[in-house]
Amino acid sequence: AQSVTQLGSHVSVSEGALVLLRCNYSSSVPPYLFWYVQYPNQGLQLLLKYTSAATLVKGINGFEAEFKKSETSFHLTKPSAHMSDAAEYFCAVSAVTGANNLFFGTGTRLTVIP
Amino acid sequence: NAGVTQTPKFQVLKTGQSMTLQCAQDMNHNSMYWYRQDPGMGLRLIYYSASEGTTDKGEVPNGYNVSRLNKREFSLRLESAAPSQTSVYFCASTERTSSYNEQFFGPGTRLTVL
Numbered sequence: 001a002q003s004v005t006q007l008g009s010h011v012s013v014s015e016g017a018l019v020l021l022r023c024n025y026s027s028s029v030p031p032y033l034f035w036y037v038q039y040p041n042q043g044l045q046l047l048l049k050y051t052s053a054a055t056l057v058k059g060i061n062g063f064e065a066e067f068k069k070s071e072t073s074f075h076l077t078k079p080s081a082h083m084s085d086a087a088e089y090f091c092a093v094s095a096v097t098g099a100n101n102l103f104f105g106t107g108t109r110l111t112v113i114p
Numbered sequence: 115n116a117g118v119t120q121t122p123k124f125q126v127l128k129t130g131q132s133m134t135l136q137c138a139q140d141m142n143h144n145s146m147y148w149y150r151q152d153p154g155m156g157l158r159l160i161y162y163s164a165s166e167g168t169t170d171k172g173e174v175p176n177g178y179n180v181s182r183l184n185k186r187e188f189s190l191r192l193e194s195a196a197p198s199q200t201s202v203y204f205c206a207s208t209e210r211t212s213s214y215n216e217q218f219f220g221p222g223t224r225l226t227v228l
Contacts, residue, residue, distance in 0.1 A: 009154070032214045043118070043204060043219035044157075051214040090156060094214065101147060101172060102217060104156035 002027045002093040004074075006105035014113045019063075019078040021108045023091030026072065032094040033074045034102065035065055039087045047089075050074060061085070086112045115140050118220035120205050126226045127195045135190040135223050137205030144210045146188040147172075147217065148180060150201040157204060163188055165210075195227045 007022040025031050032051050036044040048059025055067045061084075065076045074091060088109045092102040121136045139146065144165045149157040159172030163182040177199060179191045188207075192199060202224050206217040 034216070036219075041221075043221045044206075045219070046216050049214070049216060098170070100145075100208075100215070101159040101162060102157070104158075106154055106156045 002031060002095055002103050004033075004091045004093050004103060004105040006089075006091050006108050008108055009106065010109050010111065012111040012113055013081045015083060016080050019076070019081045019085065019110065021076040021089050021091075021110065023065075023074045023076065023105060024072050025074060025091075025093050027093060027096075029096050032096075033065075033067065034092045034094070035059065035063070035074075035076050036090045036092060036104075037087050038090065038107075044090065047076070081110075081112045083112050083114060086110055117141065118205055118207055118218050120203075120220040120223050122223060123221065124224050126228065127192075128228050129196060131195050132191065132193050133195065133225075134192075135203055135205075135225075136187070137189065137220060138187045139205075139207040139218070140186065141207060141209075141218065142185070143207040143218075144185070145208045146182065147206040147208075148178075148188070148190045149204045149206065150174065151204060151222070152201050160190065160203075192225075195225075197227045199225065200227045201225060 003026045034049045035047040050067045058064045091105040118139045147162045148160040151157045161180040163169045166185045205220040208215045208217045
């Protein structure tokens, strides 16, 4: 079975500081992993996805994530936080059979302090 | 393109009332999903439709029914609403059921059951 764990339900960073949001996965097969962002009162928008082509994945808005099989991790980073990055971030792993639905983590709310 | 649209945006029901949440996509996607989002729990799959004419249960289907009306539309029905169904409901679609395909999400329906 597939699952993800997001460490830290709330993360605060200063504007211009490094953003690091943590995600660890559990999967019995090579996983497909996703990061989504949710702005207040909106749906989820894809930031980036890992589909085994490259371990370092670049996404939109300057975010990137590195797949580390040895650590079963897929942490999301951004070198310099902007105020507009304040949102909730979800890590997800895709089911490999049946619905191929996404199994989501519980989310990390990012606050950016001016 | 509007992407994935959902109606209504907000709804308040009394216990025992029924209602249908509507979802439509204009991306010619084959697969559609209904998720619910609860605080601290991420999103969980209620039902999905891999293709027009098929529907199947997800992780939390009890108390819900679905209809894949045509390729564009996928509705979720609550026959007798309960307070435990207070949640934010998201519809999503993808080109076809696959582990690596991105899912596109609607803006959500915020439902309160009193």
